[in-house]
Amino acid sequence: MTSLESRLNWTWFHRFGSPPYFYRIAGILIPWFAWLAAVAGAAGLVGGLVLAPPDYQQGEGYRIIFVHVPTAVLSTLAYAVMATASAVGLIWRMNVAHAVAASCATIGAWFTVVALVTGSLWGRPMWGTYWAWDPRLTSELVLLFLYLGYLGLRGAIDDSARADRACAVLALVGVINLPIIHYSVDWWNSLHQGHTLLKLGKPSMPASMLVPLLLMMLAFTLYFAAIMLTRARGEILRRERSARWISEATGA
Amino acid sequence: MSVVAASRVSPWRAGLLLVQRDLRLGMRRPGEWLQPLVFFLVVTTLFPLATDPQLSRLRDMAPAALWVAALLSSLLALELLFREDSQDGSLEQLAVSGLPLAWLLLAKCCVHWLLTGLPLVLVAPLVATALGAPYAAIAGVLGALLAGSVTLSLVGAVGAGLTLGLRRGGVLLALLVLPLAVPVLIFGARATALAIALEPMDAPMYLLAAIAVLSATLAPLAAAAAVRISLE
Numbered sequence: 132m133t134s135l136e137s138r139l140n141w142t143w144f145h146r147f148g149s150p151p152y153f154y155r156i157a158g159i160l161i162p163w164f165a166w167l168a169a170v171a172g173a174a175g176l177v178g179g180l181v182l183a184p185p186d187y188q189q190g191e192g193y194r195i196i197f198v199h200v201p202t203a204v205l206s207t208l209a210y211a212v213m214a215t216a217s218a219v220g221l222i223w224r225m226n227v228a229h230a231v232a233a234s235c236a237t238i239g240a241w242f243t244v245v246a247l248v249t250g251s252l253w254g255r256p257m258w259g260t261y262w263a264w265d266p267r268l269t270s271e272l273v274l275l276f277l278y279l280g281y282l283g284l285r286g287a288i289d290d291s292a293r294a295d296r297a298c299a300v301l302a303l304v305g306v307i308n309l310p311i312i313h314y315s316v317d318w319w320n321s322l323h324q325g326h327t328l329l330k331l332g333k334p335s336m337p338a339s340m341l342v343p344l345l346l347m348m349l350a351f352t353l354y355f356a357a358i359m360l361t362r363a364r365g366e367i368l369r370r371e372r373s374a375r376w377i378s379e380a381t382g383a
Numbered sequence: 384m385s386v387v388a389a390s391r392v393s394p395w396r397a398g399l400l401l402v403q404r405d406l407r408l409g410m411r412r413p414g415e416w417l418q419p420l421v422f423f424l425v426v427t428t429l430f431p432l433a434t435d436p437q438l439s440r441l442r443d444m445a446p447a448a449l450w451v452a453a454l455l456s457s458l459l460a461l462e463l464l465f466r467e468d469s470q471d472g473s474l475e476q477l478a479v480s481g482l483p484l485a486w487l488l489l490a491k492c493c494v495h496w497l498l499t500g501l502p503l504v505l506v507a508p509l510v511a512t513a514l515g516a517p518y519a520a521i522a523g524v525l526g527a528l529l530a531g532s533v534t535l536s537l538v539g540a541v542g543a544g545l546t547l548g549l550r551r552g553g554v555l556l557a558l559l560v561l562p563l564a565v566p567v568l569i570f571g572a573r574a575t576a577l578a579i580a581l582e583p584m585d586a587p588m589y590l591l592a593a594i595a596v597l598s599a600t601l602a603p604l605a606a607a608a609a610v611r612i613s614l615e
Contacts, residue, residue, distance in 0.1 A: 221608075276562040283558050287549050296612040297545050301559065304541055304605050308563050311594065315566035318590075319573070 148225040150367050151376040157360040164357035172350035178343030186340075192256045195249050197343060201351035203246040203267075206274060207309075209239030209355060213281075214306035217299035226370065227363075229295035232302060233285065234362030238355060240278035247271055270316045277305045291370060397482050398490040405494035408467070416498040419460035423503050426452040427510045438515035445514035446575035450568050452510075453503060453528060457535040458557055460499035461543045464491065465610070469547055478614055485607040492540050492603065500532035516579045523578025530591040531571035537595075537602035538563050544609030566594055 146152050179197035186193040213235035220228035250268055251261045262268070281301055288294035336344070371377055392400070409416055430448040431441055468474040468491075477487050507528045508521040516524060542560040546552040574587035 273562050273565055276558070280555075280559040280562060283555050284545060287546070287551055287555050293612055293615060296615075297609065300541075300605055300608050300612065301545055304563065307601065308566075311566045312562070315569045315590075319569040 145223075148223065148227055150227055150371050150374070151380060153227045154364055154367055154380060157364050161357050161360050161364075164353045164360070168350045168353035168357060171346050171353060175343045175346030175350050178346060179340070183340045183343055184337075189257060192253070195253045196340075197347045199246060199249040199253055200344060201348045202242045202249065203271065204348060205351050205355050206239055206243040206246050206271065208352070209235050209242055209359075210274065210277070210302075210306065210309065212359070213239060214302045217302040220295060221299045221303075226295075227367065229299065230366040230370065231359065231363045232299065233295070233366055234359050236278060236281050236285070236298075238358055238362065240275065240282060242355070243271060243275040243278060247275065264320060266317045266320045269320070270313045273312050273316070274309070277309070281305070392482070394482050394486050397480070398486055401477075401487055401490045402494055405491060406497070409494065409498045415463055416460065416502070419456045419499050420502045420506065422459055423452050423456040424506065424510065426455060427514070431514070442515035442579060445511055445516055445579055446572040448514060449507060449511060449524070449528070449575060450531070450572040453507075453532065453571075454535065454561065454564055454568060456503060457500065457532065457539060458560060460495070461539040461556060461560070462553070463499070464495050464540060464543045465547055469614075474610065475614055478611055483607075484610065485603040488540060488544075488606045488610065489599070489603040492536050492606075495540075496533055496536040500536050504528045504532055511575075511579070517581065519581055520578045523584050524575055526588060527571050527574035527578065527584070527591065530588065530595050531567045533595045534567045534591070534598045535564060537598040537606075538567075540606040541602055541609055544606045544613060547610065547613035567591065570594070 147156075175197060180194055183194070185191050213232045216228045216232040216235065219225055220232060247268070250271070254263060254268075255261050281298055284301055285294050285298050288297060368377060368381075427448050430444060430452075434440065434444065465474055468477075478484055480487075504525060507524055511521065511524045512518070539556075539560050542556050542563075545559060546556045549555065570587040570591045574584045574591060577584035577587065
């Protein structure tokens with residue numbers, strides 16, 4: 132027996148499954164996320180590029196960390212959000228969740244590209260090479276391939292409903308595989324060579340560097356949320372283009 | 384036909400019938416499943432041609448050559464898994480038969496592995512020897528490919544299910560499956576390298592076996608979901 136309370140507790144969740152409601156709420160949230168991202172990003176950049184002292188080993192070069200680490204974190208986070216949205220979409224057959232998953236993929240792929248490029252630029256002065264078969268770099272590269280496979284599958288299927296569900300299955304298979312890939316890649320290179328040059332270790336970071344880094348991570352996360360919701364709104368408009376609520380919502 | 388009167392057939396019996404049917408169909412068309420095998424042989428022959436063919440040097444390269452070739456050949460073989468059945472409609476019949484589709488697909492994967500994976504495993508000692516592996520390493524090479532090729536068939540089934548009936552299916556299938564096969568490639572090549580060096584290869588073998596068991600558990604479920612979506 133489901134009591135009335137327990138049913139009521141889930142109404143908020145099912146309300147998000149309604150495209151007009153999601154469209155409206157996302158429209159309200161986006162400016163908040165975007166402005167907060169701008170403020171946190173500005174503070175983080177000033178803190179990271181101006182106020183933080185140069186690293187005693189890496190000099191000024193380390194400052195790329197303020198872009199590199201947040202994008203690397205977001206590249207994984209976007210996959211997690213995509214997989215979660217895919218699961219919700221599959222289980223509750225929620226079109227909105229599929230729209231969210233679809234918008235995560237492109238953004239996540241770009242975050243992965245930026246993380247790889249900044250990592251490679253950082254590698255040049257620090258490791259003496261643009262590319263090393265370092266486990267983290269390699270699993271980031273495999274993550275990019277997973278994103279590209281996802282986008283490829285989405286592009287190859289014309290029927291939107293089939294594309295949604297097929298991509299959702301792929302995202303879930305990928306999310307089970309990601310930890311295995313990560314650990315296998317770790318294991319692969321740790322057997323080949325010790326991390327003499329490559330291991331930066333976990334430097335206990337002084338607060339003057341850590342605070343800007345955390346601010347930048349916050350800024351990137353909020354930026355991701357804003358962009359993702361913007362894309363999801365566009366996706367919903369495209370899917371629901373014949374629905375009547377759209378002309379009411381957009382005033383067109 | 385194995386799919387007739389499915390409601391009265393137990394899943395176990397249905398699986399057995401499906402295995403028999405697929406084996407019989409496969410045996411009647413040996414050319415189809417021999418092609419990936421020939422492809423495997425050709426690709427492994429290309430490696431020595433592309434480099435200095437000293438046995439000592441080939442030996443270092445042998446695990447990479449074996450596993451990359453095995454991966455590509457399994458990819459090629461995946462086309463055979465569902466193509467015929469989806470064209471003549473029997474895959475649809477399996478899906479609506481009321482029997483657990485994941486179980487039936489597991490049976491199909493078994494036959495697919497018997498026809499395309501096992502021959503590859505069996506010729507691998509020949510290829511490994513040609514690439515400079517010592518005779519004592521043959522058991523290890525066999526074991527590693529045995530465990531790895533099972534996973535490749537199973538993971539590949541998910542990709543084949545997702546790309547069923549797509550126009551640009553072939554390249555896309557590679558893009559979907561190859562990243563997922565990275566762990567098998569790493570552990571398999573490592574196990575082979577240890578076998579060729581005549582060192583204990585327990586650690587990567589355990590991991591290969593664990594991945595094979597995990598994919599035998601989960602991949603049929605994902606493949607069944609994928610096939611259902613593609614048939615809709």
